[in-house]
Structure formats: structure tokens, C-alpha cells
Amino acid sequence: MRTAYEKGVTFFDTAEVYGPFTNEELVGEALAPFRDKVVIASKFYFDLESSEGGLNSRQEHIKKVVESSLKRLKTDRIDLYYQHRVDPNVPIEEVAGAIKDLIKEGKVLHFGLSEASAKTIRRAHAVQPVTAIQSEYSFMERDPEQDGVLKTCEKLGIGFVPWGPVGMGYLTGEINAHTNFDSKTDLRAESKNSLPFKV
Known part of the structure; x- marks a missing residue:
């Protein structure tokens, strides 16, 4: 990461679930030596400290986990804080309200959503302006063009951040039908049977 910074990279994306926790650490x-010269994005959504696991985007949970992320990231603010996935159990307005409070406190600078529908984006944006939308987008995955997400981002002035732009590795030419994925650590193992038909 320090070499990347020396070569001009200034945006770094992580999440509490990566590891979990270890990637934020x-x-x-x-990035600590040059924290003020880079932008850090992180994400919340999972209930990682509960023995039951699952999802949790309630306001009180967001306000709790942001403190843990700030400590792990060795910083006093997260530049871009994404909801990692839309929580079907919590109204998006509640999530946006929690982020609005964190922005007022200076702990978060900008609000992001990952894999949100156009309708959800508009609802969230009405409470707290959304800065960035992160969705899977590549030559294999074109949904943001069809489901109104790109148009909504353009209309509202929201940045679009594609994840998986090389098809989670399938478009690099290094992966084929005979490639084996670790079923415990690689999400591509679940969708391997369907992906060759998309290529």
C-alpha cells in the first residue's frame, strides 16, 4: 500500500468484514504516516460481533461499529462510509439518518451505498446526500445500465464506483472452467457453474 501511495494511489477501500477486521487494521x-494525503473508504452492514451473526444496519449498531473501524484505521474520520449491502430489515431512511449524525460529528465525511436500487438511492439521498454508489459492473455484469442506477447517479450527481470491473478475475484470461476456488474463502466458488455461460 505504501508503494501504491508512492506511485500516486490516493484512494483505499476496505470494510470491517474483510478479515473480518484485519484488513482495516x-x-x-x-496509511498512518500519510493519512491526511489519502482517502479511506470503509463499510458496515454485518453483525460481526454477535454470536448469531447476520445483518445489522440499525442506527445504534452503525454508531457503535464506526468507533471500532476508526480505531482499527488509526484515524479520526472515515472519508467515505458505505452501507455494504442494503439491509431489508431496516428502512434506508434510518441508515441515512445515522450517517447524517456521524457526518455532523465529523466521524464520517461522505455517505455511500453498495448494491442499492435506484429507488433506494433516491430515498436515502432525500435524507442525507449520497456521494457514491458501488455496484458490480463489468463486461459480464451490465445491470446498472438496465436497472436505472447509472441514470439515477447521473441525475443526482452521485459518483459511481464499479466493483469487479474485470469480472472477479474471469475477464483477465487467467481463470477458466477448470479453475478451482476455495469454497470457504472465495465467493466465486458459489457462482462458478453459471459464470462460463455469461462470458
Whole structure:
């Protein structure tokens, strides 16, 4: 990461679930010497500290986990804080309200959503302006063009951040029908049977 910074990279994306927790720790340690010269994005959504696991985007949970992320990232603010996925159990207005409070407190600078529908984006944006939408987008995955997400971002002035732009590795030419994925650590193992038909 420090080499990346030396070569001009200034945006670093992580999440509490990566590891879990260990990636935020790594990012925090790596970027600490030049924290004020980079942008850090992180994400919340999962109930990682509960023995039951699952999802949790309630206001009180968001306000709790942001404190843990700030400590791991060795910073006093997260530049872009995404809801990692839309929580079907919590109104998006409640999530946006929690982020609005964190922005007022200076702990978060900008609000992002990942894999949100056009309708959800508009509802969230009405409470707290959304800065960025992150969705899967590549030559294999074109949904943002069809489901109104790109048009909504353009209309509202929201940045669009594609994840998986090389088809989670399938478009690099290094993966084929015989490639094996670890079923415990690689999400591509679940969708391997369907992906060759998309290529």
C-alpha cells in the first residue's frame, strides 16, 4: 500500500468484514504516516460481533461499529462510509439518518451505498446526500445500465464506483472452467457453474 501511495494511489477501500477486521487494521497501519494525503473508504452492514451473526444496519449498531473501524484505521474520520449491502430489515431512511449524525460529528465525511436500487438511492439521498454508489459492473455484469442506477447517479450527481470491473478475475484470461476456488474463502466458488455461460 505504501508503494501504491508512492506511485500516486490516493484512494483505499476496505470494510470491517474483510478479515473480518484485519484488513482495516492493515490499512490503518499502512496509511498512518500519510493519512491526511489519502482517502479511506470503509463499510458496515454485518453483525460481526454477535454470536448469531447476520445483518445489522440499525442506527445504534452503525454508531457503535464506526468507533471500532476508526480505531482499527488509526484515524479520526472515515472519508467515505458505505452501507455494504442494503439491509431489508431496516428502512434506508434510518441508515441515512445515522450517517447524517456521524457526518455532523465529523466521524464520517461522505455517505455511500453498495448494491442499492435506484429507488433506494433516491430515498436515502432525500435524507442525507449520497456521494457514491458501488455496484458490480463489468463486461459480464451490465445491470446498472438496465436497472436505472447509472441514470439515477447521473441525475443526482452521485459518483459511481464499479466493483469487479474485470469480472472477479474471469475477464483477465487467467481463470477458466477448470479453475478451482476455495469454497470457504472465495465467493466465486458459489457462482462458478453459471459464470462460463455469461462470458
